[in-house]
Amino acid sequence: MESNDQDHIESMNSPLELIWNWAYEIEHSRLEDLYRKAKRDQWDADVQLDWSAPVDPAGKILDRERTGIMRMKFFERLSKSQLETFNAKNSAWTLSQLLHxxxxxLMVAGTLIAAVPDFEAKLYVASQAMDEARHVEVFRRYIRKLDKIYPIQPVLKALLKDIMETPYWQAKTVGMQVILEGLALGTFINVGAETGCKLLRELLSYVTKDEARHVAFGSIYLGTAIAEMEEDPRRAVEDFALEATRKIVAMRRSMQGFEGFDVVLIDSNIDPDDFLAAMRQKVADGLKLQSAPGSVHTFRGLIMPGIVRAGLVSDRVRPGYEEANIRVFSDTAVLERLEDLGESAFAG
Ligand SMILES: [Fe+2]
Ligand SMILES: [Fe+2]
Structure with missing residues (x-):
């Protein structure tokens, strides 16, 4: 179908220095291993997933944390069919954010191919670009079985714009592999563990294995790359990490996370003002997101330790985290377990 509607096309400027590497030498053997593992573990969503399996949009799609709002008193007033509609649309909206x-x-991986200086790092990020293409493919396809693709949430978009527009590839890597992929990986693991939908569970188990490799890349490559930066650019990357973290925290703790959600409410025949008033009350009382026992705590387990380990919480920026009421968690146990999954069992 041809369309003249160009609203779905948007450009952003991504300043980029392209780096050639003429030596073709391998210095980081763990990166080479990760690349070989990525090649070996490619999968085809047409072959490995059964797309004919039934999907019930009114069924249990997301995990407890993400369906938590449905246990609010507000929802007791709704009819069964309204609740089912809301469930489907809320799930599609949440998964749409993951799709975006x-x-x-995908675009950051493509950019990193040109920007990273090491030859084996270029090979590895090329494999990541293919992984991300597959993730876009499967989420797009799955969401359309539930409902439709919803627009991007404004805070997430602001964060993506920051990542696209920073001139430092190290900052792009922190923003994407540590912060956003940390957030996504935590969500994939937790939703995958609790979802009642077989297709989504299988899809997420494949995606999670890919993402574990992406997190491992951050661990192998980023700390050294940041340590090697000159002082001014390194400060810029430290500031970038603080600002990105502030955005993520605001999205989780305040009403900012519900910006852009009114379309789901309207589509479900729920008055947005009523809902937002109830939600505001909940946030004022201290929004507590309930997650299942044993679930991954994304912020404490993945994002913050990743930022600390990359060497980005210097004495200069630490007060900024404290002022924003962000605890600087540095225990890397959860992160390391996932990275082992990304790196492990390379039998050749
Ligand atoms: Fe991905
Ligand atoms: Fe990824």
Whole structure:
């Protein structure tokens, strides 16, 4: 179908220095291993997933944390069919945000191919670009079985714009592989563990294995790359990480996370003002997101330790985290477990 509607096309400027590497030498053997593992573990969503399996949009799609708002008193007033509609649309909206993040990851991976200085790092990020293409493919396809693709949430979009527009590839990598992919990976693991939908569970198990490799890349490559930066650019990357973290925290703790959500409410025949008033009350009382026992705590387990380990919480920026009421978690146990999954069992 041809369309003249260009609203779905948007450009952003991504300043980029392209780096050639004429030596073709391998210095980071762990990166080479990760590349070989990525080649070996490619999968085809047409072959590995059964797309004919039934999907019930009114069924249990997301995990407890993400359906938590449905336990609010507000929802007791709704009819069964309204609740079912809301459930489907809320799920599609949430997964749409992951889809937009995947498109961002695809573009960052493409950008990193040109920007990273090491030859084996270029090979590895090329494999990541293919992984991200597959993730965009499968989320797009799955969401359309539930409902439709919803527009991007404004805070997430602001964060993606920051990642696209920073001139430092190290900042792009922190923003994408540590912060956004940390957020996405936590969501994939937690939704995958609790969803009642077989297709989504299988899809997420494949995606999670890819993402574990992407997180491992951050661990192998980023700390050294940041340590090697000159002082001024390194400060810029530290500031970038603080600002990105502030955005993520605001999205999770305040009403900012519900910006752009009114379209789901309207489509579900729920008055946005009523809903937002109830939600505002909940946030004022201290929004507590309930997650299942044993689930991954994304912020404490993945994002913050990743930022600390990359060497980005210097004495200069630490007060900024404290002022924003962000605890600087540095225990890397969860992160390392996932990275082992990304790196492990390379049998050749
Ligand atoms: Fe991805
Ligand atoms: Fe990824």
């Amino acid at each position: 993040g995947e498109q961002g990851a």
